[in-house]
Amino acid sequence: MRNVGVISYATSAVARDVVHNEIEIIVPVLGEAIERSTIPKADIGFVCSGSLDYLFGGPFAFVAGVDAVGAVPPIRESHVEMDGAWALYEAWCYIQTGEVDSALIYGFSKGSSGDPLELLTVQTDPYYTVPLWPSMSDMAALQARAFMHRTGATERDLAEVAARAQRNGMSIDYAVRADANANADALLSGSPLVSDPLRESDIFPVSDGATVIVIAADDVARKHCARPAWIRGFDHRIDPMGFGVRDLSRVASATKAAQKANVSAGSLDIAELHAQFSHEELMLVEALGIDPTKTSVNPSGGPLAANVLMGAGLNRIGEVANAITAGGANRGVAHVSSGPCLQQNLVCVLEGE
Amino acid sequence: MAEPMIADHIVEYPGGYTRSIGPAISRYLTGLRDGRILGVKSKTAGVLVPPVEYDPNTSEEIGGSDDDWVEVGPAGTVESFTWVRRPRAEKQPFSQPFAFALIKPDGADTAMLHAVVVSSPDDLSIGMRVMPHWKVARSGSVRDIEAWVPLPSGVTPPAAPPRTVNADGEGAVTGLIQPIKLHYTISAGVATTRYLDGMAQGKIAGGRAPGSTEVYAASRGTDPKTGEPTSIDVDIADTGCITTFCVVNIPGLSALAPPVPFVSAHVLLDGADNTIMALIRGCEAHEVRMGMRVKAKWAEKLTRTHHSLEWFEPTGEPDAPYDDYKDNL
Numbered sequence: 276m277r278n279v280g281v282i283s284y285a286t287s288a289v290a291r292d293v294v295h296n297e298i299e300i301i302v303p304v305l306g307e308a309i310e311r312s313t314i315p316k317a318d319i320g321f322v323c324s325g326s327l328d329y330l331f332g333g334p335f336a337f338v339a340g341v342d343a344v345g346a347v348p349p350i351r352e353s354h355v356e357m358d359g360a361w362a363l364y365e366a367w368c369y370i371q372t373g374e375v376d377s378a379l380i381y382g383f384s385k386g387s388s389g390d391p392l393e394l395l396t397v398q399t400d401p402y403y404t405v406p407l408w409p410s411m412s413d414m415a416a417l418q419a420r421a422f423m424h425r426t427g428a429t430e431r432d433l434a435e436v437a438a439r440a441q442r443n444g445m446s447i448d449y450a451v452r453a454d455a456n457a458n459a460d461a462l463l464s465g466s467p468l469v470s471d472p473l474r475e476s477d478i479f480p481v482s483d484g485a486t487v488i489v490i491a492a493d494d495v496a497r498k499h500c501a502r503p504a505w506i507r508g509f510d511h512r513i514d515p516m517g518f519g520v521r522d523l524s525r526v527a528s529a530t531k532a533a534q535k536a537n538v539s540a541g542s543l544d545i546a547e548l549h550a551q552f553s554h555e556e557l558m559l560v561e562a563l564g565i566d567p568t569k570t571s572v573n574p575s576g577g578p579l580a581a582n583v584l585m586g587a588g589l590n591r592i593g594e595v596a597n598a599i600t601a602g603g604a605n606r607g608v609a610h611v612s613s614g615p616c617l618q619q620n621l622v623c624v625l626e627g628e
Numbered sequence: 629m630a631e632p633m634i635a636d637h638i639v640e641y642p643g644g645y646t647r648s649i650g651p652a653i654s655r656y657l658t659g660l661r662d663g664r665i666l667g668v669k670s671k672t673a674g675v676l677v678p679p680v681e682y683d684p685n686t687s688e689e690i691g692g693s694d695d696d697w698v699e700v701g702p703a704g705t706v707e708s709f710t711w712v713r714r715p716r717a718e719k720q721p722f723s724q725p726f727a728f729a730l731i732k733p734d735g736a737d738t739a740m741l742h743a744v745v746v747s748s749p750d751d752l753s754i755g756m757r758v759m760p761h762w763k764v765a766r767s768g769s770v771r772d773i774e775a776w777v778p779l780p781s782g783v784t785p786p787a788a789p790p791r792t793v794n795a796d797g798e799g800a801v802t803g804l805i806q807p808i809k810l811h812y813t814i815s816a817g818v819a820t821t822r823y824l825d826g827m828a829q830g831k832i833a834g835g836r837a838p839g840s841t842e843v844y845a846a847s848r849g850t851d852p853k854t855g856e857p858t859s860i861d862v863d864i865a866d867t868g869c870i871t872t873f874c875v876v877n878i879p880g881l882s883a884l885a886p887p888v889p890f891v892s893a894h895v896l897l898d899g900a901d902n903t904i905m906a907l908i909r910g911c912e913a914h915e916v917r918m919g920m921r922v923k924a925k926w927a928e929k930l931t932r933t934h935h936s937l938e939w940f941e942p943t944g945e946p947d948a949p950y951d952d953y954k955d956n957l
Contacts, residue, residue: 296815332639342848345853388815389811389812401645404741405806407770413710413728416728417741469714473710519730
């Protein structure tokens with residue numbers, strides 16, 4: 276296996292950008308990430324993006340995205356209709372083939388163009404689920420209650436997660452929802468219930484923006500980054516589509532992915548979890564076997580602070596890599612999810628040297 | 629710049645999305661139409677409701693024989709629930725607050741998603757017993773169950789009432805039609821807003837990146853060759869030549885589609901380095917040719933939309949030589 280490291284990360288998020296289209300949102304973030312990588316754009320071997328036409332409101336969102344990169348002379352390019360973290364997985368595989376030594380990965384969307392909680396129902400089973408049209412928060416709430424019933428977790432436990440996410444959101448410059456004084460009592464009394472037991476504060480804030488990462492192999496990474504965040508374990512797994520077929524109170528596929536990525540092979544300084552609903556953080560801490568007394572969980576605030584759909588998973592990898600490159604952490608885990616009720620899960624272990 | 633262009637946008641499949649459903653879903657939806665809830669037996673996961681075609685653990689094909697199928701319920705038990713406080717009336721089953729729940733029908737080993745109707749979330753609990761309230765007008769859909777309602781202790785759920793709708797005659801249900809209507813509010817962005825502002829003045833706006841000499845009509849914000857922002861505004865002539873074209877003979881479904889035959893062409897505007905796609909009118913379809921010089925026909929009432937530029941029509945000038953547009957084919 277080739278050693279592949281994250282060498283550059285840039286991101287943006289706002290609650291609603293009415294001025295710029297998707298291309299105009301990507302361009303500055305892309306420029307920042309490429310500049311930070313110090314690799315000339317023409318020398319980057321592969322470009323891969325994550326986007327979703329249903330969020331774009333039209334076909335071929337990724338083709339629009341390519342306009343932000345520039346494709347003359349023709350570039351090696353690919354795309355996933357998923358979070359950019361899966362684009363990074365594809366790029367990592369491509370680098371493993373030896374064909375290329377570096378890759379540019381980006382994810383983007385304007386969640387504010389529609390109602391994401393309602394829109395994303397189109398990704399569910401079209402025969403049994405779509406005719407009833409449960410929203411994403413309705414489905415998440417079914418999982419939240421199943422988890423709370425099994426473990427005894429309470430609405431206060433969820434509110435504690437949500438409040439900490441808002442406080443931690445103060446540490447990033449792209450927070451959409453952040454409040455230094457957020458506390459569980461205030462959320463329990465002031466944040467309205469949306470899909471019981473989930474309150475507004477338990478649900479991710481709608482966000483517009485882009486996330487960009489540059490990765491490179493071995494000596495290329497070392498040449499361009501003083502301390503790359505090396506990918507030491509990488510795996511993704513999926514659970515069955517039927518809500519009743521799996522035990523909704525657990526995230527079996529996340530546990531499996533964590534085992535395959537060797538999460539438990541060393542201590543974890545940081546964990547960035549793609550918890551778009553507050554109970555998901557508690558479920559993922561359990562599923563990945565994280566000890567929150569030893570590991571800093573979502574110090575960025577996670578998706579509850581900013582959640583650019585198709586980019587926020589890539590943010591998890593970027594935030595862990597940033598902590599490692601800056602020297603504040605040596606080993607961490609990034610988790611990314613796709614589908615309703617944490618159906619599909621990607622786990623990436625990153626480490627400095 | 630002017631006020632950002634923001635517009636409502638709907639993505640919709642006219643008449644709904646038509647799906648074939650295969651044997652397992654067919655049996656299930658036919659059962660619902662007939663007022664019965666059916667499950668399929670699997671070796672490793674018990675009786676699955678709603679049914680699937682393969683064992684979720686081993687991928688073994690299941691449901692191939694009549695013996696694999698079993699009627700479950702109609703009573704069931706709530707395994708999880710949520711109270712929908714602000715129903716999405718266009719898409720969800722009810723416009724008044726209701727519950728979504730995972731319900732395990734008696735005799736099944738998995739729970740199914742459905743709606744539960746009670747007057748308050750306080751009436752819901754994990755483990756509560758419920759029964760289906762069937763529609764009479766059943767057509768072969770999960771919505772043939774109107775909702776589940778509490779089952780009082782000691783009460784036997786009644787059989788489904790006879791149905792009043794004959795869908796697909798008396799045969800099996802073989803498909804479903806799902807309306808999909810998605811609402812958006814789209815922001816055009818800086819470059820497209822400028823283009824649309826130009827439309828309101830009968831002008832075609834373009835842009836150029838500082839690092840390039842190439843001018844892009846209707847720029848989306850970057851030079852697509854380099855990704856550099858087209859930060860320099862350039863107004864482009866409304867005359868040009870046809871590079872390539874297509875005579876369309878298939879009538880369009882949209883009300884906006886012109887009568888056939890019509891000509892759709894790429895037009896290289898004078899002063900631009902890219903083509904834009906446009907209708908060609910003002911001559912017979914068979915007269916249209918590569919290199920033909922054309923001029924924009926503007927609508928009488930100009931608006932901040934693409935509709936201001938109705939079509940291009942021939943100017944009568946001599947055709948542009950091939951070398952003038954060969955790099956834009």
